[in-house]
Amino acid sequence: MDAYQYVKDKQLIIFELDDVLFPEKDYLLQVYYLFAQFIEYTEQKNAQPIISFMQTEYEKAGSAELFEKTAKQFGIDEKYKHNFDLLHQNARLPLKLLLYKNMLDFMQELVVDRKLIVIVTAGNPEQQLNKIKQTEWNGLEQYLTVYFTEELNLPKSEIFQNILNNNNLPANKALVVGANNFDEQQSKLINLPYIVSLEIYK
Incomplete structure (x- = not known):
């Protein structure tokens, strides 16, 4: 039609x-990718499992409390919640949104x-x-x-x-x-x- x-x-x-x-997820998944890369750089934790976990959790239950779930799973300090929130507002995306x-x-x-x-x-x-x-x-x-x-x-x-x-x-x-x-x-x-x-x- x-x-x-x-x-x-x-x-x-x-x-x-x-x-x-x-799709909103095209933005959010890139934010999660950047956050995982940031954690790898600052805390020497492998980014790939974090990225996979966040994507799976997002697709299963949405974005609510995703930082808290990820922090618990990978032992990420609560102080990085600020960086997570900030990335949502000012992330420079690897790929343009289409x-x-x-x-x-x-x-x-x-x-x-x-x-x-x-x-x-x-x-x-x-x-x-x-x-x-x-x-x-x-x-x-x-x-x-x-x-x-x-x-x-x-x-x-x-x-x-x-x-x-x-x-x-x-x-x-x-x-x-x-x-x-x-x-x-x-x-x-x-x-x-x-x-x-x-x-x-x-």
């Missing part, structure tokens, strides 16, 4: 970042059709900005406007409404592309059309 059918009558498209434009291929094609069509593209992303603003800076946008970056929800300290629904107001658009002329129920609920609060990003990957 052609994803572009969803936006024929729209003027503005709002995207989340993680697991919408690219957009989902279908999403790249979709966004390029939006630009050609002169539709407005906005990113509204939750999470630590410094970390989210770091992801954006290290994404291969293929020239799309000049067409993006980005809002960080934690920086604005507003519910997503209010941010969505402010974006509509700033562009003098009714809700039916915009679309939110998200990846979770929360984004859908926030969109529905202001009658903003919503699709889950997986629809675009079909």
